[in-house]
Amino acid sequence: MSIEASAKRTRVRRSPEAARENILAAAEALLIEKGPQALKLADVAAAAGVVHATVLHHFGSIADVHTALMERMIRQLVAQILEADDPDEPAATRAESGARMLFDAFESRGAARLAAWLELTGESRRLTLVREAVNEVVANRLAPKGLDPAAAEDLVLVSVTLAMGVGLFGDSLAELMGKPPGRTRELAANLLRGWMAAFSAGLIR
Amino acid sequence: MSIEASAKRTRVRRSPEAARENILAAAEALLIEKGPQALKLADVAAAAGVVHATVLHHFGSIADVHTALMERMIRQLVAQILEADDPDEPAATRAESGARMLFDAFESRGAARLAAWLELTGESRRLTLVREAVNEVVANRLAPKGLDPAAAEDLVLVSVTLAMGVGLFGDSLAELMGKPPGRTRELAANLLRGWMAAFSAGLIR
DNA sequence: GCTTCTATTGACATTTTTGTCGGTAAGACC
DNA sequence: GGTCTTACCGACAAAAATGTCAATAGAAGC
Known part of the structure; x- marks a missing residue:
């Protein structure tokens, strides 16, 4: 019901290395805060500010x-x-x-x-x-x-x-x-x- | 496709304590063999020879x-x-x-x-x-x-x-x-x- | 400006897992 | 034999989680 419900997100296009680093840094913060069981695809992606398909693109699997x-x-x-x-x-x-x-x-x-x-x-x-x-x-x-x-x-x-x-x-x-x-x-x-x-x-x- | 596909299983009715003990013993064997991540509802139930709803009946949750x-x-x-x-x-x-x-x-x-x-x-x-x-x-x-x-x-x-x-x-x-x-x-x-x-x-x- | 490459996305598919619910039958007690 | 309790079952519901795929849009090179 959000007003911006269908707003497209503006993409940031990183180098493969920067993208991986961004994701891993976010995952590390998540690990420290909530433990390894919180390192789910969706959560890591959200913390890194990307969609979970992006995480899979760079790492292949969780x-x-x-x-x-x-x-x-x-x-x-x-x-x-x-x-x-x-x-x-x-x-x-x-x-x-x-x-x-x-x-x-x-x-x-x-x-x-x-x-x-x-x-x-x-x-x-x-x-x-x-x-x-x-x-x-x-x-x-x-x-x-x-x-x-x-x-x-x-x-x-x-x-x-x-x-x-x-x-x-x-x-x-x-x-x-x-x-x-x-x-x-x-x-x-x-x-x-x-x-x-x-x-x-x-x-x- | 099994011939016995719709065979009903013969029930064993245990005392609550015996039922819990049966389930826990099966779970322990599973733990030793495959580790704690294998202690899923369905697996524990199968190992104990009961249906997973029975496990929930006795323990409330996994x-x-x-x-x-x-x-x-x-x-x-x-x-x-x-x-x-x-x-x-x-x-x-x-x-x-x-x-x-x-x-x-x-x-x-x-x-x-x-x-x-x-x-x-x-x-x-x-x-x-x-x-x-x-x-x-x-x-x-x-x-x-x-x-x-x-x-x-x-x-x-x-x-x-x-x-x-x-x-x-x-x-x-x-x-x-x-x-x-x-x-x-x-x-x-x-x-x-x-x-x-x-x-x-x-x-x- | 145009093309090319690919990082990124959104939507969909599937599997796994937990949990609910109404009905059934085993066994105790009378 | 009849009744009652409840352990047990089967089917369904729902959520969580991973993964696929075609399409899109940055950014670099020409």
């Missing part, structure tokens, strides 16, 4: 939007970690800041929820980008500290797994147990510190 | 089936942990077996995937059962070992979070990184051990 977004977020995270790395900083502080970024990305930025979604829908197998992302962090950030590459990969594997667990279930679990928000993250950080301390002290392995 | 199943699995896990607890066993072994059950439940039994599903769909808030489940484990299993209740709750919180992370992402992440399956779980167990060792040695906290 699943491809999901994986493209996940890859984009992985690249952002890796870039952020490498960029923020200050060789002058003491090793302990550098480890702390790396862990903080990891937790932030998976917790507040929604990466853990998107990853869980991909895992549940079986789309995670296509994320071959993960391997090179890990290699990049290991080679540029952990190996220079004199860490054995294999041990560094293990450290990344547990850290990421833990950070995803915290990002996904941390606050809900804490709330269900009557603990303050952020408590799980606190304990998880402590867990990693304790492990590294025990490792250095030769208590394990 | 979301209620999900939470009922999650609660059932939580109860099973708690019962299993308390039951298998042997006071004669050395403390270290008891901790190991508790951790093993936790990892098994969340990994192979599908609890982590269901929990993630509930988390993503916003249904996890209704799992008030969690609190009493934790209390039960703390009171009957951890406190008797002379552990401070608050510390015991913290231990449960991190352990469960970590186990969920492993159960959900462990194998996929390991595979994406070219590690053998089970590697993530191995590292996670080591992480917990190291933490406790560091704690005992006074290296942290």
